[in-house]
Amino acid sequence: MGMGRSDEELMLSCRDGDEGAFEILYRRYERPILSFIYRMVTNATDAEDLCQETFLRIVRAKKRYRADGKFKTWLFRIALNLCRDRIRRMKFRSSSSLDVPVSSRDCEDAEIRQAVVDPLPDPAKRAETEEMRRLVQQAFTKLTEDQRSVVILREYHALKFPEIAEIMKCPVGTAKSLNYRGHQKLLEILSEHIE
Amino acid sequence: MLRCEDVQNELEAFLRNEVDEPQRNRIHGHLEGCQNCSQALRQLTKLSQVLQTWNGSEPTPLMYEKLRRRMSSHESFRSRALANPLVRKVAFHLTEVAAIVAVTLSLSHWLGKPALEIQDESATINLYLREHQDVAARAVHASLPAPPPARMHVDRHDILYYEFMDDPYEFARPGIIVRGPSSQQPVIAPEAPAISNGHTLTLAEARKAANFDLVSPPRLYPGYMLDQIRRIDGRDALHLLYTDGVNTLSLFEQPLDGQRGLEAQDFREYAVYRNEGQAGGAILAWRDDALSYVLIGNAEMSQLMDMAQSVSAAK
Known part of the structure; x- marks a missing residue:
């Protein structure tokens, strides 16, 4: 029921008071949005909270919704804005930094979640994968915020450049350039694991 | 090739x-x-x-339930608040003030010019945001199916700061801040305590430094706690920073008869509001008989209005 309807159709129904339509949209995007935010802020607890906030904003803005843009880019844009706000606040308060490796608590948190989604039977293989995951996560912290956003949207969400440009509110060429530089930087940082 | x-x-x-x-x-x-x-x-x-070795995070089973609870608590707070006649009255007056967040194209065009070129001393501001009209209609128990935009007249000298938020429609709303009546008193450089933006004040210090009756509710709905207070250098104004642990909100207070009020750049010094050319948030400005307030945050205008009610109630 409703599963074949487009995001925009569901959002219009949601605007008109159909709570079921909102739940379908939520279930459709809960995982990608949560993952996107998690990779941006690298803290599972914050990611969960910001994910909820993203959907709350959708609900609060529903009366003004007009189906003249893609729902998906709108949703990611809200999530990205919340992430930027969160990252700025972290920098502003100097209590934590994305340039610093994630805390042990977050590592534990992440490991628990990784274990749920990626159960590898071989302990050695698992340790190797876990180490690589940690290196990748750290490598992303060396990218600028915009590079990180674009590369995450490309690599993990397979979004096309016009969509990313719409989310980032930048020209398509800028999105491409950020993506290229981001990938080059990751190649440089992870070079010994790439050869 | x-x-x-x-x-x-x-x-x-x-x-x-x-x-x-x-x-x-x-x-x-x-x-x-x-x-x-x-x-x-x-x-x-x-x-x-x-x-691809870096997997995403998995949602916990209760996430949707938590979201539903947050949605319900927001709705019930608004319903309770609007059920109170006094709050409705306050909301209506706040709505009148909030009307100034919507400005006609002619005003934005006019504001884009250097001050010296401006000939007209006033501008008409239209209340056209549906959200504001709805709030106003609820507040007066009126049904306004297609209300004409409410209007108010603003003297250009009252406009301290204007900015068009450049987010798409989910956040899109123009913001405007009006200053209090301009003071005829001579401007005097503030004496000690010369507390810079980098220093936070305790509540007692802030009250002493303020030279006015600081309104500082410890909590703003929904779940924002007072985190820091700073004096704005060289101004008779204080900046109160609230946070819910993720987002932040800034409340600026200054006396209407202050010698030196806030300047536009005062609102830009904090990453909480604007950073690197990226807009985020809404602005609500209002006054009472003694102070002018500016609330800035990455929040819905209706949320800011709820918070403004909390501030008024705390006075």
Whole structure:
């Protein structure tokens, strides 16, 4: 029921008071949005909270919704804005930094979640994968915020450049350039694991 | 003939089949004869594989339930608040003030000019945001199916700061801040305590430094706690920073008869509001008989209005 309807159709129904339509949209995007935010802020607890906030904003803005843009880019844009706000606040308060490796608590948190989604039977293989995951996560912290956003949207969400440009509110060429530089930087940082 | 630089710029899109057929063929042709670019393609492919080791986060089973609770608590707070006649009255007056967040094109055009070129001393501001009209209608128990935009007249000297939020429609709303009546008193550089933006004050220090009856509710709905208070250098104004642990909100207070009020740049000094050309949030400004307030945050205007009610109630 409703599963074949487009995001925009569901959002219009949601605007008109159909709570079921909102739940379908939520279930459709809960995982990608949560993952996107998690990779941006690298803290599972914050990611969960910001994910909820993203959907709350959708609900609060529903009366003004007009189906003249893609729902998906709108949703990611809200999530990205919340992430930027969160990252700025972290920098502003100097209590934590994305340039610093994630805390042990977050590592534990992440490991628990990784274990749920990626159960590898071989302990050695698992340790190797876990180490690589940690290196990748750290490598992303060396990218600028915009590079990180674009590369995450490309690599993990397979979004096309016009969509990313719409989310980032930048020209398509800028999105491409950020993506290229981001990938080059990751190649440089992870070079010994790439050869 | 493609250059290596052109090819390498497009390799990532090439890998994802996002280049058109003729260009794809050209890149293929180039790769066959270029070891460097072939190597770059292999590295990029491998990088993509390596990046996939970083899995995303899994939602917990109760996430949706938590969201539902947050949605319900927001709705019930608004319903309770609007059920109170006093709050409705306050909301209505706040709505009148909030009307100034919506400005006609002529005003924005007019504001874009340097101050010296401005001939007209006033501007008409239209209340056209549906959200504000709805709040007003609820507050007076009126049904306004197609209300004409409410209008108010603003003297240009009252406008301290104006900005069009450049987010798309989910947040899009113009923001405007009006200053209190201009003071005729001479401007005197503030004496001690010369507390800079970098120093936070305790509540007692803030009250002493303020020289006015500071309104500082410890909590603003929904769950924002007072975190820091700072004095704005050289101004009779205080900045109160609230946070819910994730987002922040700024409340600026200054006395209407203050010697030196806030300037536009005072609102830009905090990353909480605007950073690196990125807009985020809404602005609500209002006054009572003694103070002018500016509330800035990454929040819905209706939320800011709820918070403004909390501030008024705390006085």
